[in-house]
Amino acid sequence: MVAVAALPTYADVLEDKQLELKALQQKIEEQEAALSKVRKQRLTLDTQVKIIDQQVEAAKLTLQALESEIEVIGLEKSRTNRELVDLEEQALSQKLILQKAIRAAYLARREGLLEILLTSSSMADLMTRIEYLDRVQNHISVGIKTLTELKRNLADKKGVLEDKDKHLEQVRQSKEIEQQSLQIQVDTKSGIIKDLQLSESEYQKRLAESKAQQQAVANEVAAIIRGSGKKILNPGDLKLRWPIPYRKITATFHDPDYAKTFGLAHNAIDIAAPQGTPIKNPYNGTVAKVVDGGAKGLSYIIINHDNGLSTVYLHLSGFAVSTGAYVIEGQTIGYTGGTPGTPGAGWLTTGPHLHLEVWFNGQPTNPLAYLVD
Numbered sequence: 095m096v097a098v099a100a101l102p103t104y105a106d107v108l109e110d111k112q113l114e115l116k117a118l119q120q121k122i123e124e125q126e127a128a129l130s131k132v133r134k135q136r137l138t139l140d141t142q143v144k145i146i147d148q149q150v151e152a153a154k155l156t157l158q159a160l161e162s163e164i165e166v167i168g169l170e171k172s173r174t175n176r177e178l179v180d181l182e183e184q185a186l187s188q189k190l191i192l193q194k195a196i197r198a199a200y201l202a203r204r205e206g207l208l209e210i211l212l213t214s215s216s217m218a219d220l221m222t223r224i225e226y227l228d229r230v231q232n233h234i235s236v237g238i239k240t241l242t243e244l245k246r247n248l249a250d251k252k253g254v255l256e257d258k259d260k261h262l263e264q265v266r267q268s269k270e271i272e273q274q275s276l277q278i279q280v281d282t283k284s285g286i287i288k289d290l291q292l293s294e295s296e297y298q299k300r301l302a303e304s305k306a307q308q309q310a311v312a313n314e315v316a317a318i319i320r321g322s323g324k325k326i327l328n329p330g331d332l333k334l335r336w337p338i339p340y341r342k343i344t345a346t347f348h349d350p351d352y353a354k355t356f357g358l359a360h361n362a363i364d365i366a367a368p369q370g371t372p373i374k375n376p377y378n379g380t381v382a383k384v385v386d387g388g389a390k391g392l393s394y395i396i397i398n399h400d401n402g403l404s405t406v407y408l409h410l411s412g413f414a415v416s417t418g419a420y421v422i423e424g425q426t427i428g429y430t431g432g433t434p435g436t437p438g439a440g441w442l443t444t445g446p447h448l449h450l451e452v453w454f455n456g457q458p459t460n461p462l463a464y465l466v467d
Contacts, residue, residue, distance in 0.1 A: 300441065333465075369431060
């Protein structure tokens with residue numbers, strides 16, 4: 095007789111997928127380390143091509159990991175749904191048991207303790223019937239506790255399922271960003287290859303002009319905020335809502351790699367987001383400045399908020415407010431950009447994202463200290 099190989103169990107499939115995801119996450123960490131190493135090199139045409147190549151590879155690995163994570167979440171949801179069905183069956187069974195016990199207790203109460211005493215044939219019969227009443231009452235008590243626990247477990251499992259649904263949506267959004275980012279990196283490399291026809295000196299000249307432009311914008315932003323912002327001695331609610339629904343940070347506040355690559359301080363966090371994502375005002379305030387950088391410049395918005403904070407949004411592809419306007423929390427103020435070669439993005443950008451700055455008492459601070467969901 096030929097032995098039949100055992101089919102993999104559901105748990106085995108889930109475990110295999112989880113291990114696959116873990117291995118991919120390890121590869122992503124290694125790729126990010128390689129990218130960080132290249133970014134620390136002096137920026138030349140050749141270095142920029144290497145950076146793009148590393149970013150393309152990182153995006154491919156991230157896409158694989160996100161696809162694997164989507165499969166893992168799907169398997170986990172299936173498992174949770176099965177557990178929910180089991181719990182619902184247990185709850186139904188417990189309800190039926192409880193109903194029988196309550197009916198038995200009702201009938202026993204109708205009979206009454208005095209009648210039991212009078213109709214018992216012997217002391218042993220009396221004790222047996224009283225013990226039966228005690229067992230019924232205890233059965234009801236245990237049944238109520240069991241049913242309550244089952245209902246609590248059901249609520250917990252439903253909560254877990256809702257969390258998995260939310261996480262799945264976030265992962266799908268991240269996949270969309272990575273797919274767009276990968277295509278942009280590929281397109282950007284094609285543009286850079288064309289730039290390779292330039293001499294290195296011509297490239298460095300263009301790079302220096304772009305750095306000067308970005309530094310000029312940074313100086314203007316600082317002057318506007320320091321000139322119009324009010325100093326807060328007793329700060330109140332210094333909290334801001336996330337202006338976009340995405341959370342992947344591609345450059346941190348005062349990112350050392352950014353400073354080494356571009357020679358500029360990074361007074362912001364960069365949040366990966368598809369081009370044209372609506373930006374929601376994080377707190378009531380007044381628009382201090384709207385600047386449209388045009389085809390080759392940098393576009394941005396500055397808002398002075400009522401709680402004393404100021405925010406800056408850079409590389410914008412569009413605007414929904416004007417200078418001097420009062421904006422309420424949640425109102426759309428503009429649209430994200432950053433795709434290389436598009437109006438308002440600036441030449442130094444490497445992909446679609448939101449550059450977000452938060453200022454307090456005239457100084458740039460880490461936005462993550464204030465952002466809340």
